[in-house]
Amino acid sequence: MKEIFSNPSFKLGVLGGGQLGKMMLAETRRYDIYTVVMDPAADAPSRLASNEFVCGSLMDYNTVLDFGRGLDVLTIEIEHVNVDALEVLEGEGVKVFPQPRALRIIQNKAVQKQFYKDHQLPTSDFFTFENAEELHEGLKKGNWKPPFVWKAATGGYDGFGVNIVRTEEDIQNLPNQAGLVEAFVPFEKEIAVIVARNENGEVVSYPVVEMEFHPTANQVEYVLCPAHISPEAAEKAKELAEKTIAAYDLVGLLAVEMFLAKDGNIYINEVAPRTHNSGHLTIESNFTSQFEQHVRAVTNMPLGSTDLRIPAVMANLVGDKGYSGPVKYEGYRDLLAMRGVYIHLYGKSSTRPFRKMGHVTATHTDRAEARAAAEKAKDAIRVQSR
């Protein structure tokens, strides 16, 4: 095994150069690990902290293949990448984590959902279809009545590609594409657990977080840690997350999004095989951040402690409504004076309404105080255009 630290001949490649990559690169810089990053945008947030930056398409077979050759370890910060190329690279001896076969399952929501059923992992009832005709047949056959949830198999993120079907009229407006229909879960809370696994099979998981959604944008507004749920529910969520990473036999990080239903049951919603928005607060609130953990997991280093140092609440900073173009931040001076509040800007040059531009994390021994501080900070800072 090559030396990993301070050895430019050990190369860690990353597909995708957005904010997740940027925050991970803070850790590779700290460890002095040589990184090579590829992203289609020349001004991607990761361009500055990487050792080498390549501009290229993540979905193009030859581009990904050329990029991956000569790397020791190749990882991702986005799952929409060319998996065929990753499989070839894996066959040629590049360590690709998360593994391409897991990515293939996760990339398609219908296949992912079927995976949980096949592995007896609890998830809401569903059926899959290839087009609108099959969708309507399936609805009739299964006697499905609103409310239920329609999801596109591919192409959706951050709530796009998801339709909560509430009326008969909503059914008529569903798009004609492959996807799945699943039972609506009347949930108490949306929760998530990030779990990490290295090649040696060591597994650690983070404390459960809960999400609070923006009332209209269908986007996570706050992430709170620890989740205010019973110790039994927290234990169940942790066990489910650890079972899920084992079922995928995945090396790297897995963010497992779950519903805590009103009846006390926990159902998997979906997973992301990488660092995740629900883990941003680990930078300040846990002994090892998710970004450091991801680097450790994919390079087969011992995993770090996930214990909570201090409760925290993270608020996403998104582009203000009515502003598009080169970004300008206002109102952050007051925020910098707040104790235990941390600002993260992703380095995206232009804003648009609801685009994720950064986040703030507020820490406090009392979670309610952290929640109040996060809201105050988020309201103080304005993401506008010049």
Ligand code: ADP
């Ligand atoms: P995305 O990949 O776009 O984040 P999700 O599958 O997480 O999509 O769905 C987005 C949101 O829609 C969830 O966070 C949740 O609020 C709601 N949702 C999705 N599936 C269900 C379900 N089966 N029951 C109730 N709400 C759901």
